[in-house]
Amino acid sequence: MRELAQRYAEQMLIYVRSEDEAALAAIAGIGCEIVASDLPIEEIAGLQEEAVLAVSRLHWTESPEVVVRRSSVCLAELLIAYSVAYRDRAELVARERRRIAQHDRRLAALGQLVGGVAHELNNLLQPIRGMAELGLRDVPPSETLHTYFAIVFSSAEQAACIVRGILGYLRQEAPQLRPLAIAGALEKSVDFARIGIVPGLRLRLEIVDRDAVVIGDESELTQVVLNLVQNAGRAMQGRGDIVVRLERAPAAMRPAGAAVRITVGDDGPGMEAAVAAQAFEPFFTTRPPGEGTGLGLAIVREIVRAWGGEVSLDTAPGRGTRVTIALPVHHEDVGRA
Known part of the structure; x- marks a missing residue:
């Protein structure tokens, strides 16, 4: 803040002395920096006060009315730049919030879809696992068919684990730790x-x-x-x-x-x-x-x-x-x- 106040006072002195448009452009940049630094608008009063005190300490060939008018032009430029930058930032924040809200709605819809599909898959896996388990009990381990049932049961178990993971990730099912x-x-x-x-x-x-x-x-x-x-x-x-x-x-x-x-x-x-x-x-x-x-x-x-x-x-x-x-x-x- 101290550095901003010093720069504003310097640019005001330049403008009061010469009406240099470049000084006004620099003051506009200071207004944008105030917004970017999250400084409240009340800080502008402090900047203006310090700058006016700096102007009043010098001897001017211009009349007091000209000095006051040019100082006021500097303040107006600072306020306008601050207002425009603040509006642009507010619009940017609002757009980002809308984008995030839209993204969240899409994720929520996707979560509901994935959760529904996972539940349906889980319902289909239950009879597969059950029939494979019955086959493992009924068929002797020495037979090739027993190996086939073991593969079906293992695959169904792995699929069930994946479904549980998806549901857990979506917070639809939480195991008791x-x-x-x-x-x-x-x-x-x-x-x-x-x-x-x-x-x-x-x-x-x-x-x-x-x-x-x-x-x-x-x-x-x-x-x-x-x-x-x-x-x-x-x-x-x-x-x-x-x-x-x-x-x-x-x-x-x-x-x-x-x-x-x-x-x-x-x-x-x-x-x-x-x-x-x-x-x-x-x-x-x-x-x-x-x-x-x-x-x-x-x-x-x-x-x-x-x-x-x-x-x-x-x-x-x-x-x-x-x-x-x-x-x-x-x-x-x-x-x-």
């Missing part, structure tokens, strides 16, 4: 993920911390693991190693208290920085149309944050990808083996 022994739950999730991987992939689980209990949901953990394993498998084009590791997180990752870290890493091609920066954004995908929704990592982040955790991505071209999930420890389950 409860204490979860993370090591045992992760073992089950990885075992389930193994069913759907292709023969060229190798999925390995490393558990370093077996005692931690977190607040979460086992079905959501399965969904997180499935999403990350499937992403890794696609990135490696069906060949390579995927390692899921559970260990105690370093203190720097969770300064507020103890945490565990789940890492899903692959030895695939990795991502460019521009792609990694958008990886968790909803509907962002590098896959061709029809081969991906772009919701996988967005759902993973939504689930992890709902559990009070954080998720991060470490990747670069040529050195694979590591997705790290840090979850706060609820307590230590010292009774577990």
Whole structure:
């Protein structure tokens, strides 16, 4: 503000002395700067007072009436520029608010559509899962038909996980979070993920911390693991190693208290920085149309944050990808083996 007042006084002195139009243009710029700086219009009174005092200290060859008139022209120019800039800014803000409101309405409509489709898909998956489960019970494991039923059941389960993730992301269904022994739950999730991987992939689980209990949901953990394993498998084009590791997180990752870290890493091609920066954004995908929704990592982040955790991505071209999930420890389950 001090610098603006000094510049305004200097330009007023120039205009009072010579009626230089360039001085008025500079004063108009000061009016725009006042708006851009979010200064209230009342500040103009202070600028005018200081400038008039500076003018009054000098000896003028012009008559007092001319000095007052030219000083008033400077104030009028400042007020006009301020008013025009304020109006333009208000119109810009109003347009942006309308744009955001329209975008929000479109997202709400899309959410309702996606939610409705997800519910319908869930209704169709129930009999598929049920019939496949009956087939698994009725057909001996030695028969080829048993394997077919297992594939159908696994695919239906994975589809159901995706539907639950979409509904959870849209906040239409929220699971009841409860204490979860993370090591045992992760073992089950990885075992389930193994069913759907292709023969060229190798999925390995490393558990370093077996005692931690977190607040979460086992079905959501399965969904997180499935999403990350499937992403890794696609990135490696069906060949390579995927390692899921559970260990105690370093203190720097969770300064507020103890945490565990789940890492899903692959030895695939990795991502460019521009792609990694958008990886968790909803509907962002590098896959061709029809081969991906772009919701996988967005759902993973939504689930992890709902559990009070954080998720991060470490990747670069040529050195694979590591997705790290840090979850706060609820307590230590010292009774577990």
